[in-house]
Amino acid sequence: MKKLVFCLAVLGSIFTGCSSSDDNNDTPVKQPVTGEISANITANKTYAYGNYTLKGMIKVSSGVTLTFEPGCTITCDKSTGENGLIILNGGKLIANGTADSPIVFTEKSKVGGSWAGIIMYGDAPIVNSATAATPQTAVSEDGLNLTYGGSNAAHNGGSLKYVRVEYAGQVITSNSKENNGFSFYSVGSGTVLDHLVAYKGNDDGFEFYGGTASLTNAISYGNSDDSFDWQDGWRGQENTNWYAYQTGVANYGIEVESKSVDNAFWPKVTNITLRRAAGTTTEAQSEIQLDAIQFKKEGNGDYSNIVIDGYVSQTTPSAYNGGVIQIQDKATYDHQVAAGKIKLNNVKITNSPITFISGVPASFTVTAASFVPASNWTTSTTATGAALTAGAWATVDGVNLLAKL
Known part of the structure; x- marks a missing residue:
């Protein structure tokens, strides 16, 4: 009889071994601390x-x-x-x-x-x-x-x-x-x-x-x-998945310069999405700052799988042309574009009527043929741009920042 009671007790402990705390997953919630950072580290x-x-x-x-x-x-x-x-x-x-x-x-x-x-x-x-x-x-x-x-x-x-x-x-x-x-x-x-x-x-x-x-x-x-x-x-060299959304007031999606030095190296960026919301105006009305990508002062680079959308000309409060690519100065045109140090491939363009804008002085004109060899400028209807996953990291005040991606 004692053996039977003991066995029943063991079985009972097996089937009731999980506490109510385990059933309810009552893991203590970590509470945030508070403090001030007011001195150098x-x-x-x-x-x-x-x-x-x-x-x-x-x-x-x-x-x-x-x-x-x-x-x-x-x-x-x-x-x-x-x-x-x-x-x-x-x-x-x-x-x-x-x-x-x-x-x-x-x-x-x-x-x-x-x-x-x-x-x-x-x-x-x-x-x-x-x-x-x-x-x-x-x-x-x-x-x-x-x-x-x-x-x-x-x-x-x-x-x-x-x-x-x-x-x-x-x-x-x-x-x-x-x-x-x-x-x-x-x-x-x-x-x-x-x-x-x-x-x-x-x-x-x-x-x-x-x-x-x-x-x-x-x-x-x-x-x-x-x-x-x-x-x-x-x-x-390892840059990838860049997304820009310009709204309200903004200048360039990407501005590239190199202190007027004709370098033998350049950065590399893949998977880029640049979007400009309708009605977005320039920060400084004294400058032409409406383009998706601007190269100046010998800026260069290798860019691929690019989506560009919404870079249109501005009529108010001042009239400026907006475009996809601006080459601002002749040195950048001669040393970087014509020399093949600017590479833009698999570029999908929407809602951006002007593709190329030449800078000042107007002693050169940028066209697709300017990019030599021709493989340094290629357009596409299938480019995908940046690939990013939504989450709290990309949400501000309940707004998903990737909604326009």
Whole structure:
């Protein structure tokens, strides 16, 4: 009898072994912490999942790593003064969010141009002059007046994945104190830049100042200047899946320049979608800034699988031609177009009546035949452009940023 009771007890424990807590999946929900980031980061620091206030132009020192856990939200307030996050050369930013838990940098007023965005420095190569010895350097245009450039092509500034920067692009003085959503000064190929969003800034969404870093799976949405921009001989090679949506006020989809230096190298970008909403006007009425891609000052590159839509001429408040490709100056035409250093292949064009625009002076005319060999310019009706997957990383205030993709 005792054996029977014991066996029944064992069987009972087997069939009732799962607790009600297991049945209800009552795993404790991780609660976000709160805090303030108001001092320079001079020792390794990790910010746990939470909501933080960023106050001031915060610098991450050389040799120091700053880490944010997935799901962090970092908010500035322009009423407190100038704010931004600066990773100095030798420092690292590790901000690896996920599609469902992105890391978001934003500003309280939700007005473009309210803060300086993320600024990263490295010592990868740049080109600042046709005659200067290497490694070449330059001084930043972000108001910090820091020197950038070097010979470390593999510079590693950290890892940014599923990061969104909102309402940045602070411009105080053009060309000497202006910022973007993301500013990369001579950042190297060891840096990971993947699934990034620049949202409704007052300057460029992304700008590269030389360097060798590559950008993958990127959205530039509603930025008032250029969606993607670079200078100083940027030469990233692994770029893919770029999507720009220009609306309201905007200039170029992509602006390409290289400090008037005829380089033997160029960047490479595949899978690009550039869309301009109806009624979008230029930022500065004194300039012709309506084109999908503009090449100037010896800018070049290899681009393929491109979708371009909505780049039409503007009639009000001023009349300007809009087009698909603008070559601004004759040196760029002679050395880059005619020499075969600008390659645009598998290009699908819709709602953009003018394909080529010649710059000033009007001593050259760009046509399809200008791109030699002919395989350097090919159009298509089947190009697919960028391929991106929706999620929280690409959603702002309930709006899916990929809805127009």
